[in-house]
Amino acid sequence: MILNQNSQIPIYMQIAEWLENEILADRLVADGKVYSQYQLAEMFNINPATAGKGLSILLENDILYKKRGLGMFVVEGAKSKILATRRTHTLTQLVEEIVQEARRLAVSDEELIDLIKKVQQKG
Amino acid sequence: MSLNDVSIMQNVKKQVWWKLSSYSSVFMTIIAVQIMASFLTLNGTSHMSSGNDELRVEVSSYSLDSILMFSMVTVFIISSMLASKHMMEENFSIVTTRLTASISTVVAQLIICVIATCTALSSFYIFTLVMRMRNSEEQFLVQMAVEVETLFLFFSLLVVLSAAGFLVGSFLQMNRWSIAIIGVAVIIGLFIYLVPSYETISSQDEEAIARIWLTSLKCLGISTVIYAVTIYIRNQQEVSRR
Amino acid sequence: MIRCEQLKKKFRRSTVLSNISFQIDEPKIIALIGRNGTGKSTLLRLIAGHLKPTAGKIEVLGHNPFNHLQVAANTIFIEEHLTFPSPFTLADILKQGATFYENWQQELAEKLLAYANISLRSYHEQLSTGQRATFNLVYGLATRCTITLLDEPMNGMDEAIRADFYRAILKEYIAYPRLIIISSHYLSEMEHLIEDILCIHKGVIELHAQLDEVQTFAVKLRGDKEQIAPFIERIEVLHEYDEAPFYEVVVPAANVDIEALQTKDVFVLNVSASEVCKYITSEAKEGIDHVFK
Numbered sequence: 001m002i003l004n005q006n007s008q009i010p011i012y013m014q015i016a017e018w019l020e021n022e023i024l025a026d027r028l029v030a031d032g033k034v035y036s037q038y039q040l041a042e043m044f045n046i047n048p049a050t051a052g053k054g055l056s057i058l059l060e061n062d063i064l065y066k067k068r069g070l071g072m073f074v075v076e077g078a079k080s081k082i083l084a085t086r087r088t089h090t091l092t093q094l095v096e097e098i099v100q101e102a103r104r105l106a107v108s109d110e111e112l113i114d115l116i117k118k119v120q121q122k123g
Numbered sequence: 124m125s126l127n128d129v130s131i132m133q134n135v136k137k138q139v140w141w142k143l144s145s146y147s148s149v150f151m152t153i154i155a156v157q158i159m160a161s162f163l164t165l166n167g168t169s170h171m172s173s174g175n176d177e178l179r180v181e182v183s184s185y186s187l188d189s190i191l192m193f194s195m196v197t198v199f200i201i202s203s204m205l206a207s208k209h210m211m212e213e214n215f216s217i218v219t220t221r222l223t224a225s226i227s228t229v230v231a232q233l234i235i236c237v238i239a240t241c242t243a244l245s246s247f248y249i250f251t252l253v254m255r256m257r258n259s260e261e262q263f264l265v266q267m268a269v270e271v272e273t274l275f276l277f278f279s280l281l282v283v284l285s286a287a288g289f290l291v292g293s294f295l296q297m298n299r300w301s302i303a304i305i306g307v308a309v310i311i312g313l314f315i316y317l318v319p320s321y322e323t324i325s326s327q328d329e330e331a332i333a334r335i336w337l338t339s340l341k342c343l344g345i346s347t348v349i350y351a352v353t354i355y356i357r358n359q360q361e362v363s364r365r
Numbered sequence: 366m367i368r369c370e371q372l373k374k375k376f377r378r379s380t381v382l383s384n385i386s387f388q389i390d391e392p393k394i395i396a397l398i399g400r401n402g403t404g405k406s407t408l409l410r411l412i413a414g415h416l417k418p419t420a421g422k423i424e425v426l427g428h429n430p431f432n433h434l435q436v437a438a439n440t441i442f443i444e445e446h447l448t449f450p451s452p453f454t455l456a457d458i459l460k461q462g463a464t465f466y467e468n469w470q471q472e473l474a475e476k477l478l479a480y481a482n483i484s485l486r487s488y489h490e491q492l493s494t495g496q497r498a499t500f501n502l503v504y505g506l507a508t509r510c511t512i513t514l515l516d517e518p519m520n521g522m523d524e525a526i527r528a529d530f531y532r533a534i535l536k537e538y539i540a541y542p543r544l545i546i547i548s549s550h551y552l553s554e555m556e557h558l559i560e561d562i563l564c565i566h567k568g569v570i571e572l573h574a575q576l577d578e579v580q581t582f583a584v585k586l587r588g589d590k591e592q593i594a595p596f597i598e599r600i601e602v603l604h605e606y607d608e609a610p611f612y613e614v615v616v617p618a619a620n621v622d623i624e625a626l627q628t629k630d631v632f633v634l635n636v637s638a639s640e641v642c643k644y645i646t647s648e649a650k651e652g653i654d655h656v657f658k
Contacts (some may be wrong), residue, residue, distance in 0.1 A: 003557070010577045011557065016491065038539045045532060047394055048539060049560040124424065127510060129438040137464055144457075145450030215415070215442065216449050216504070217465045239600040260469070267627045358432060361416045 003044055008056060015054030020063065020082045023074060030076040034064060138219065138227035143234065146205075150238065153197060157242045160193035190243045191277060195284045198239060202232050202288025206353075207296055225354040232289065236281040240274060253336060272335040279342035286349035293353050297360065366390060366512065366544050367412060372421035374407055381407045382383070383568035392511070394538055394558055397548035398642045399565035405548040406444070408565065409514045412546075413442035425512060435575075436512075438467075443505035444516035449489045455500065456485040459507075468509035468541075477503045477533060481526060494521035502530060505527070506537045513545045531555050552639035556580075562638060566646040580637040584618045587611070588631035596626055605642040615644055 003014055019035075022028045035043070040051035058064040063078045075081075102112045102121055205228050287310040372385040380387060389395065396602040399405045410416045411423055416432030423430065430436040449458045455478070463469045478485060481499045483492070492500060498521045505513055517525045535558050538545060545565075549555060562579050564572035572579065583603060586593050590612040597616050604615040615636055623633050636644075 010579060010580060041535065041539055045535065046557045047560045047576070049393065049533070050557075053577065126435070127438045129434055131434060134434060134438075141450075141461060145452060147452050216447055217461060218434075218438045220414075220434050220437050222432060223434065246647065361431075 003046070012050050012053035012057065015040060015044065015046075015051055016057045017057060018087075019054065023063070023079055024082055026079075028074050030074050030078065032074050033070070034072045034074060036071055129218060131184050134218060134220075134223045135227045135230065139234070141217065143228055146231065146235075150235075152201070152233065153194075154241050154242050156193050156197045157190060157239070157246045160190045160243075160246075188223060190247060191271060191280065194243055194281060198232075198236060198281050199284040199288040201235065202285045203235070203292030203295065204288075205232065205359075206289050207291030221358045222354070225357045229289070229350050229354065232285045233282065236278055236285055239272075239279045239281055243277065244274065250267050266331040270332075272332055272339070276339045276342075279346075280341040282346045283342045283349075286346040286353070290349050290353045293357055297356075298321045327336075366392070366426060368422075368424040369411075370411055370422040370629050372408075372411065372423055373419045374387045374404070374411060374416065375419040380419075380568060382565075385565075385568075385570055387563065387570050387573050389544060389561075390509050394545045394547070394556065395561045395563055396552055396559045397524060397563050397565070398639075399548075401525070401550075403565045404568060405565060406516050407445075409442060409516050409546065410549060411413045413440055413514055416478040417444070417473075426479075439510050440503050440512040440514065441466075441508045441510040442514045442516070443518055445501075445520055447501050447504075450491060452490070454486055454488055454505075455483065458489065458504070458556075459485070462504060462507060466508040466510065470507045470509060473537075474503050474507040481530075485570040495523060495526070496524050499526065499530065502534075506534065507545065509537075509541050511543050513543055515545065515547045517549055519549065519551060520549065527551075532557055534558065552642060553637060556638050557573050562642065564642050564646065569587055571645055572642070576638060579641050580635075581618060583636040583641050583644070584613050584619070584621060584623065585613060585615045585634040586626060586631055587634060588629070592629045593626070593631055596604065603641075605649075614620070615640075 009017075019028070026093050028034055028087055034055070037048045037052035037055055038056070040046070040079060042078055043049070055064065059072065061081075062075055063081065064072045070105040099112070102109075107115075291310070292306060367387075367389045369385050369387055371379065372382060385408065397405050397408070407416065411418060412425055412430060414425070414433060417431050425436050426439060426543065428436050449461070453461065459471060459474050462474070463471055475485070479501065481496070481503075483496050486591070489497065489500070498518060502515065502518045505515060505518070519530070522530065525559040531554065533548075534545065547555065549558070552562075556576065558575055561575055562572060563570065574582075586597070590607070593614060597614060600616050600620045602614055602616055604613075606613040622635060626633055
């Protein structure tokens with residue numbers, strides 16, 4: 001993965017997302033060790049503190065846990081947790097975009113819901 | 124990440140060694156000057172001749188005087204160069220402080236004085252021997268040895284000049300021309316004070332010998348004071364940019 | 366590790382630093398940013414103990430760095446004008462490093478110089494500007510001093526080797542953490558490597574923050590002037606570009622309703638840390654185009 005330096009998303013968030021992707025792809029497994037902040041720093045050519053922040057976020061969100069002196073490990077059930085959050089998040093974002101676009105095109109809320117129902121019925 | 128602990132003695136020792144190896148060109152200069160001076164003094168000796176039809180006596184005496192003069196000037200110039208900005212700046216690629224840098228420069232200068240004394244002595248001997256071998260006539264070598272006290276005096280005089288050069292060089296580096304001129308004036312004054320005692324050095328008696336030692340000690344005493352003052356002043360100096 | 370309190374430095378005619386106060390407590394990589402002539406080098410030289418403060422207090426590793434042997438033994442200051450004894454070859458200089466610095470990495474130095482195609486048999490004065498910069502940087506990294514001060518270390522190096530040596534700095538930092546302060550004009554090049562930014566402007570510390578804070582500090586709004594105006598009414602404008610039909614303004618992100626703006630067809634763009642530093646240190650809000658109006 002190449003980091004997007006110009007993105008609105010801070011680098012440490014991009015690192016966190018990348019780690020989540022690795023978990024989803026089963027390249028990082030439950031109770032398995034994840035990369036240290038120094039390894040991440042070397043891999044992505046960033047400051048270890050930045051990498052460390054990415055790890056901290058996942059720690060806070062209960063995706064990773066810390067074993068004193070040994071490093072960070074993947075929480076059991078992390079994969080499903082990530083899937084759930086992502087689903088909600090992505091879907092919510094898409095819906096928001098549709099609502100915005102609809103409003104821009106002067107389509108009323110009721111018309112929009114009708115449209116959605118129509119598409120759902122199509123199958 | 125542990126901190127390095129360094130003692131002043133260790134640092135000074137390392138610096139002296141480093142300075143001597145980086146000043147190799149300086150040594151070449153000294154030796155070259157000594158040799159040149161020896162060449163030039165071959166004529167600056169005193170000759171006496173007297174005789175009648177049957178016997179002719181020529182007395183040639185060679186002395187260290189001219190070599191001394193040359194050496195003193197050289198050492199002065201070298202010391203003031205060592206005190207200069209350029210040399211000081213090189214110091215910042217190594218572990219150093221004003222104090223250890225000054226002390227190690229002084230030690231290096233003293234070593235240079237010792238070397239200068241030794242090379243002066245050697246070139247003196249070499250040339251008198253060369254002169255001896257060149258003249259095929261009967262010769263008697265009246266006195267070959269140079270006394271310890273004379274040698275020590277030679278060394279002491281070089282040390283004074285070295286200290287003087289160091290002081291003047293330091294002032295020049297600080298762009299204080301007026302003080303540098305005063306410094307030079309003081310040094311010239313010192314010489315006028317010391318020279319009378321120097322003139323009477325040629326005699327052999329015990330009193331003279333004692334006087335020679337005394338003069339040497341005076342020189343070293345003055346040098347110590349000058350060095351101490353210079354080191355103190357340099358200790359306050361910031362590193363100035365080119 | 367380093368603490369400055371109301372530090373002031375005045376040279377004969379001008380006051381370069383008027384009131385510098387900051388504190389760094391742990392090893393990290395910090396960028397020292399500022400316009401030309403704002404006193405970055407002066408600050409570094411004060412930290413290295415080359416200069417004495419005119420007023421105020423500075424403490425490095427718990428001591429006043431001026432003329433202090435312990436501080437000198439653990440500090441290295443690498444700059445463009447760093448000189449070495451002229452009769453020394455580069456190999457001799459490396460030997461010199463080994464003599465004086467306890468943590469000296471001879472093998473690392475040799476390998477890096479071989480990588481940069483610099484022969485150890487050359488003399489320091491013979492090197493080109495870029496090679497000299499490379500050598501000086503290698504020397505500095507090889508000392509592994511706790512306080513490593515790099516004053517515009519990349520000046521003169523070509524782009525390719527700059528990238529390599531930024532990575533070399535990172536790798537060395539990971540291998541042996543230490544406090545590295547890099548003063549540079551090229552913040553954008555090294556943004557990804559640093560942890561904190563220290564920005565000097567007009568003799569004081571304008572900004573001392575973590576990288577991501579600076580990166581998210583401001584946003585650039587691009588779009589229709591009338592649409593944007595109500596949102597930035599009472600907010601400080603860091604930069605403005607008004608050339609019809611383009612209108613761009615940079616404002617602190619905290620006070621702006623980004624979501625609302627996005628619905629109005631206004632682009633909300635990221636502002637990099639180097640741009641933020643540029644805006645907070647500029648004299649004029651309008652930028653260079655204003656000169657040409």
